[in-house]
Amino acid sequence: MDWTALTLSIRLGLLTVVLLLPIAFLVARWLAFGRFRGRGFVEALVALPLILPPTVLGYYLLVAFGRASPLGQAFEAVLGHPLVFSFEGLLLASLLVNLPFAVQPMQNALAAIPPNLRDAARCCGLSPLAAIRRVELPLALPGIATAAVLTFAHTLGEFGVVLMVGGSIPGETRTVAIAIYDRVQAFDEASAGVMALVLLTLSLVALGVTNTLARRMAHRH
Amino acid sequence: MRRRAAIPRLLHGGAATLALIAASVASGQPSPRVAHTPPAPLIAAAADLKFALDEIIVQFGRDTGESVRVTYGSSGNLARQIAQGAPYEMFLSADEQYVQWLAARHLTRGPGELYAIGRIALFAPHDSPLRPDPRLSHLARRLSDGTAGRLAIANPEHAPYGRAAEQALRSLGLWEAARPHLVLGENVAQAAQFAASGNSDGGLIAHSLALAPELRRRGSYALIPDSLHEPLRQRMVLLVGASPTAERFYEYLRAPAGRGILAGYGLTLPGE
Numbered sequence: 001m002d003w004t005a006l007t008l009s010i011r012l013g014l015l016t017v018v019l020l021l022p023i024a025f026l027v028a029r030w031l032a033f034g035r036f037r038g039r040g041f042v043e044a045l046v047a048l049p050l051i052l053p054p055t056v057l058g059y060y061l062l063v064a065f066g067r068a069s070p071l072g073q074a075f076e077a078v079l080g081h082p083l084v085f086s087f088e089g090l091l092l093a094s095l096l097v098n099l100p101f102a103v104q105p106m107q108n109a110l111a112a113i114p115p116n117l118r119d120a121a122r123c124c125g126l127s128p129l130a131a132i133r134r135v136e137l138p139l140a141l142p143g144i145a146t147a148a149v150l151t152f153a154h155t156l157g158e159f160g161v162v163l164m165v166g167g168s169i170p171g172e173t174r175t176v177a178i179a180i181y182d183r184v185q186a187f188d189e190a191s192a193g194v195m196a197l198v199l200l201t202l203s204l205v206a207l208g209v210t211n212t213l214a215r216r217m218a219h220r221h
Numbered sequence: 222m223r224r225r226a227a228i229p230r231l232l233h234g235g236a237a238t239l240a241l242i243a244a245s246v247a248s249g250q251p252s253p254r255v256a257h258t259p260p261a262p263l264i265a266a267a268a269d270l271k272f273a274l275d276e277i278i279v280q281f282g283r284d285t286g287e288s289v290r291v292t293y294g295s296s297g298n299l300a301r302q303i304a305q306g307a308p309y310e311m312f313l314s315a316d317e318q319y320v321q322w323l324a325a326r327h328l329t330r331g332p333g334e335l336y337a338i339g340r341i342a343l344f345a346p347h348d349s350p351l352r353p354d355p356r357l358s359h360l361a362r363r364l365s366d367g368t369a370g371r372l373a374i375a376n377p378e379h380a381p382y383g384r385a386a387e388q389a390l391r392s393l394g395l396w397e398a399a400r401p402h403l404v405l406g407e408n409v410a411q412a413a414q415f416a417a418s419g420n421s422d423g424g425l426i427a428h429s430l431a432l433a434p435e436l437r438r439r440g441s442y443a444l445i446p447d448s449l450h451e452p453l454r455q456r457m458v459l460l461v462g463a464s465p466t467a468e469r470f471y472e473y474l475r476a477p478a479g480r481g482i483l484a485g486y487g488l489t490l491p492g493e
Contacts, residue, residue, distance in 0.1 A: 062305070066306075067306050069305075076306070080304030081306065081308060082305065084305055084306065084307070084308075085302055085305065085306065085307035086308070086310065132401050144436050147403075164446070166303050167292065167294075167307050168292045168293070168294070169263055169290070169292055169308070170290040170291075171260065171290065172263075172308075174292070182293075184272060184414060185268070185271070185293075185410045185411050185413075186272075186410070186435075187410075187414065187435035187436070187439075189418070212430050
């Protein structure tokens, strides 16, 4: 069992959830309530990581954030080290691949809020910010929780992108999914088996929690 | 109303658990970049060194109290990652051309030095119908009578041991016949895993891996004559920014302690 890899994965998962959820909430709100041209295109863009091969995303990240690119050079000037093959690079990749897992549950939850409730909030003189805090956030909570659980579980399991932009550096980019791959190559089936079981359990629990939340949300309406 | 109250409660419970995990992660595993003591240097090593270098690192730790972290891969991939800025301090390549390529880009500290001439071996698991022999005659027979199964090699495009395997098959006139049977590992350790797992007849892998206890337990091998492929000139080098610990590890590999372990895995220099 590679504890460094497991704690690294958990750290990556938690940071992804913390950083992604606020951004994704705003995107979800925009998609749920906004009426604008090109919404279908934005929705497709958000959902893209669901079907895009992770290696394709990894390839573009290498191209976009590699040493040769202006973006990569800018990051290197700020961070003091290149973005690829670093924890920060993994985090950025993780934010991108998890976009649909964070946006879609929240978008569904927000879209399910009866319009008259939001109208009532406006009529009662609630400012938009207060309406978000007192009406939308509480009603969308199951969606937000689902988004958090899915994002966390999916980050733990991400492999293709991490393989391409991570480089399997212990304590830095060797996540538990990569560690399983490494351990199998080292004929260490015992460690690989334990870590695989941990990921299997976490994924099952995550799906159990999301299904429970979804049922609760369905009950309420 | 009661159901509604249950959700925040559930969420608070979840949030508390997450906070607990976060706290344990934060305290138990500080990021290497913010730790007070400098993190152990990172070493990029060709996959044929997987078992030999693990053993050397343990011995290095016992002798000096210092530690290094290692990532194994195909030499070509590792060289590309180093060129793209991966934070390695030392590189052990299975093919010196990658070291020279990095040196030409001013990414190394000097030209480094040879640490071994690699050899390849035909490995077959115990229950395989394939019998390993140095000139691959049994493999040739199975290829010609159509009974051959899968043969694992490392990807010749970026793994030196894969290239050597391809050259040996070409030297024996078996390449075209063997091609449809090949499974390619990303690096030679993965090829060895394919070869030993029983999912293939066997594989052309590094002699150093065939000598590891993990593989010896699973099958037998035959050393391929080095006249059948270009020499695998394995070169190591310190990279720019190497720390004193990395320097000491480099010296340790040149010293009798390191050389002795390498020799135990068939990794020797001419005259040793």
